[in-house]
Amino acid sequence: MKNSTHVYNPHVSVDCVVFGFDGEKLKVLLIERTIEEQNFSDKKLPGSIIFEDEDLDEAAIRILNELTGLKNIYLSQFHSFGNPQRTKNMRDKNWLEKLTNMKIGRIVTVGYVALIKISRKIIFESENTAANWYDVSSLKSLRLAFDHNEIADTALEHIRHKVKSEPSMLFELLPQKFTMTQLRNLYDIIMGTTSDVRNFKKKIMQIEGLEQLDEVQKDVPYRAPRLYRFDKKVHKKNTRKLYS
Amino acid sequence: MKNSTHVYNPHVSVDCVVFGFDGEKLKVLLIERTIEEQNFSDKKLPGSIIFEDEDLDEAAIRILNELTGLKNIYLSQFHSFGNPQRTKNMRDKNWLEKLTNMKIGRIVTVGYVALIKISRKIIFESENTAANWYDVSSLKSLRLAFDHNEIADTALEHIRHKVKSEPSMLFELLPQKFTMTQLRNLYDIIMGTTSDVRNFKKKIMQIEGLEQLDEVQKDVPYRAPRLYRFDKKVHKKNTRKLYS
DNA sequence: ACAAAAGTGTTGCCCATACACCCATGT
DNA sequence: ACATGGGTGTATGGGCAACACTTTTGT
Incomplete structure (x- = not known):
């Protein structure tokens, strides 16, 4: 605190790990990310930098609403990730700066779990983002952007614990x-x-x-x-x- | 994401709820805050804005080390708090800006629980801060700075849950x-x-x-x-x- | 001797597990 | 008739809760 030259303010974002269940498999909602210049494509978790006057929960609600059009989604904050290296990958950094029109130094992200009923037909095509369900079991073979593999794994751990103390949350995933x-x-x-x-x-x-x-x-x-x-x-x- | 004028980067801090046990009562470590101009005094949780190249866990370790001189303290991140109003109280805001020599708009804080053995004699007088143990049961009658009452309450909830799944953490509090x-x-x-x-x-x-x-x-x-x-x-x- | 807290075992009950056979439906 | 998954009850053992008296030590 005394040496304020060391103090620095990063951006703060919220990332959502959205789970669904199709009757047989547990699914996660991932956003398709395409970098045309490099002819490259991969996936990432839905997320956004928080707005100026927005609480964390509000940001998570907004992200999910923008993505799915739904309100009243089960949400639970589970962990925050602030490793200074997490946005240092050049591909991620360039992509972010192009998208936001801002210089991005560092992002601290707050992770949320969302549970939704996959049955509701959802419009996953908002303007420039496409999202799809992926088997949770396929996560380990996917290389997600940023540290999103770690975030998704931690989210899974979180719901595992939570089901034990609050099994009624399972019904959020069922029709x-x-x-x-x-x-x-x-x-x-x-x-x-x-x-x-x-x-x-x-x-x-x-x-x-x-x-x-x-x-x-x-x-x-x-x-x-x-x-x-x-x-x-x-x-x-x-x-x-x-x-x- | 599309309207970047809404995007804003707050400061990010880490606040630690440090628990101890004196053999009879559960205690929390609080920092005495004195505002001389107003002849005013109250208490707050130990915390600090994170440094430029510091992970969240690292920041928590640093805060506790600066405060107690100890290393290897049991730490567990439990929740993040980002209500835009949480630093809007004028007394808190002025105090912060004077302390840090920075203009403070908004602070998102990541909450950590720390468990320490009260028995170790600790130097709680680092330069300009004095810290003392307070009964957890007295928390409700204390008006802590910022939203630190809420943070402390959430921390208590957290260790309650955690003791159930990991009772060995109790030994962190005992001699x-x-x-x-x-x-x-x-x-x-x-x-x-x-x-x-x-x-x-x-x-x-x-x-x-x-x-x-x-x-x-x-x-x-x-x-x-x-x-x-x-x-x-x-x-x-x-x-x-x-x-x- | 008395006050204050430490230490120690047994029983009953309930809940969690293990387990196998018949049922309904579509092809 | 057969294949596929659906649906149902009982018996047993282990873990948890209830419970009271004797021991040690200092004053």
């Missing part, structure tokens, strides 16, 4: 009506487990607000599975002092 | 040799529980590396309690795939 198998698959993919069918059902049905419907899935070439839904309001009402 | 009662008190204060003496011992003794010594505490006016110690190396060696 309004879903089958028990989908729910169990989702749980197992995130947690890296292989749950027993019967035991899983017993345990998960303890969650307030999760209820079995008198309805089955249509158009399946085998015995139609029953559908379930999750009522957030019922859940919140009856889940006050839980999460011991 | 090298400690009694079972101290350990249990510490656990109960953090978790807000009142554990049964026998059950607690059974459970906690499952931790690898925690061992009972053939030694008792001296100079107590009642039956001398036995001492325990925690061996970090033994713990790490035998605790690979745990924390399910």
Whole structure:
């Protein structure tokens, strides 16, 4: 603090790791980045430098809204990344400076996890950005821009922990009506487990607000599975002092 | 991103919530802030704007080292705070600008929890700062500078969660040799529980590396309690795939 | 002897796990 | 009829919670 010549203010950005679930695989939303001069293309996490009068949560909400058109997305800040080297790669740096019309020295980024229902058809083509879902399992073979591989890995760790203390967050990834198998698959993919069918059902049905419907899935070439839904309001009402 | 006139770079700081335990109470380390012109005095968390080429973790290490002279302190980043209003209070703003000799618009801060053994005698008088331990329970009646009450509360929440998944972090707060009662008190204060003496011992003794010594505490006016110690190396060696 | 805190085991209960067979549907 | 995945119940063991009396030491 005393030697203010050492003090420096970086840019601050928010990066979002957006998870989705297609019924079988866990997905991440990545933005296609093309650098035409170099005939080069890769992927990055959605993110943006924060605006002048914007809170961090607000910035995350804005980024997701610009990208998907959706509001009321489940968001959870998980970690901040400030390694001075993280924006030093020349390709990344040039790309950023061209995009923002600013000289970029250093960026500290705040990481957010977002969970969205992949079922909602979303317009992923805002002006100059294209986004696509990628299997989480394919992440290790993708070289994302900046330190986005590290950020995505940390995000995965984060939701793993969070599912344990707050399993109801799983329903943010499922459509309004879903089958028990989908729910169990989702749980197992995130947690890296292989749950027993019967035991899983017993345990998960303890969650307030999760209820079995008198309805089955249509158009399946085998015995139609029953559908379930999750009522957030019922859940919140009856889940006050839980999460011991 | 498209409207770069909205983009703005704030300062980035790291604030540390330093916890200690004196055998009975959980303590936080607060810095005395005096504004002589106004004959005013209050407290704040230790923190600093990050240096130009410094990672966030490094900044936290530096802050704690400048404050206590210690190295190898347990550190854990827990949340970032970026509300644009958080540095808008005039008293805080003037104080900051005088201290840093810079115009301060906005500060995004990254919060760290630090755990230290209160037993080590520490020099808390670095040049112009004085720091003292305060009971965590007294926090709600103290009006800290900036949004430091909120930061401290979030830090407490954080260690509460963390103790559950990683109870060995409790030993960071205890002296090298400690009694079972101290350990249990510490656990109960953090978790807000009142554990049964026998059950607690059974459970906690499952931790690898925690061992009972053939030694008792001296100079107590009642039956001398036995001492325990925690061996970090033994713990790490035998605790690979745990924390399910 | 008394005050103050330390130390120590057993039991019952509940929850988590393990496990196998029949059912419904489409081809 | 067969292939595919859906759906269901019970028995067992381990871990957690409840619980009370004796020991040590200083005054």
